Amino acid sequence: MLWNPEDWDAVLARTEKLRSHGPAPLTALQGLLEKVPDAERKTVADLGCGTGALLPLLADRFGHCVAIDYAPRTLARARKSCVGGSVRFRRRDLRDLTPFRNSFHVAVAVESIVGPRLEDIDRMLEQVRRSLVEGGRFFAVFPAMQRQDPPRPMRLAGHDHSVDMLCFHEVELQYRLTRHGFQGIRLRRVRDEDAGKDKLLATSTARANN
Ligand SMILES: C[S@@+](CC[C@H](N)C(=O)[O-])C[C@H]1O[C@@H](n2cnc3c(N)ncnc32)[C@H](O)[C@@H]1O
Numbered sequence: 001m002l003w004n005p006e007d008w009d010a011v012l013a014r015t016e017k018l019r020s021h022g023p024a025p026l027t028a029l030q031g032l033l034e035k036v037p038d039a040e041r042k043t044v045a046d047l048g049c050g051t052g053a054l055l056p057l058l059a060d061r062f063g064h065c066v067a068i069d070y071a072p073r074t075l076a077r078a079r080k081s082c083v084g085g086s087v088r089f090r091r092r093d094l095r096d097l098t099p100f101r102n103s104f105h106v107a108v109a110v111e112s113i114v115g116p117r118l119e120d121i122d123r124m125l126e127q128v129r130r131s132l133v134e135g136g137r138f139f140a141v142f143p144a145m146q147r148q149d150p151p152r153p154m155r156l157a158g159h160d161h162s163v164d165m166l167c168f169h170e171v172e173l174q175y176r177l178t179r180h181g182f183q184g185i186r187l188r189r190v191r192d193e194d195a196g197k198d199k200l201l202a203t204s205t206a207r208a209n210n
Contacts, residue, residue, distance in 0.1 A: 177202060
């Protein structure tokens with residue numbers, strides 16, 4: 001599967017609930033978002049918002065909220081579920097966030113910086129960093145390598161042979177975030193009981209001079 005917008009529409013159409021994962025990653029993220037100072041004066045972006053599970057919280061807490069996803073039917077569902085909220089919806093590929101350069105104080109990406117191609121992951125991370133203001137905060141949940149998975153070497157650019165959704169171990173994710181200009185990286189393993197899998201919750205700060 002290539003994981004094009006239509007693939008995501010098909011997958012998410014099968015889920016009744018708004019989120020595509022168990023509640024634990026969202027609860028952990030919520031705790032972090034609640035600690036962002038002066039949120040009412042800040043702009044937050046939900047990158048790969050899916051059906052919009054996080055949008056009520058973001059719209060309630062932040063001054064401005066932008067919801068971005070490239071899957072048309074999924075984005076329409078998010079828009080419908082957010083009636084009355086002050087959220088701007090944009091259909092856009094996270095691999096090109098050019099119109100949002102230096103726009104966001106906070107970016108959130110819950111299992112949306114995903115796919116089978118490492119070069120796409122790297123490109124999305126680079127674009128997210130550029131969409132953030134200097135010192136902007138990035139909170140993201142990534143699919144994790146499971147503790148019982150056999151160890152494998154770090155994937156560098158050019159090692160692009162996966163057909164499955166890529167999962168990350170802590171060292172590799174730290175490397176990728178650092179490489180794309182994020183600092184102060186903290187990674188935490190969170191158990192997603194619904195999926196029966198661990199996820200990695202990453203917090204970091206965008207630094208342009210890196
Ligand atoms: C697993 S779902 C997660 C949705 C939501 N963040 C949540 O927590 O429920 C992944 C979402 O990311 C979106 N996505 C994946 N790759 C994308 C890309 N390159 N550009 C924009 N959206 C993307 C998909 O369309 C899908 O809605």
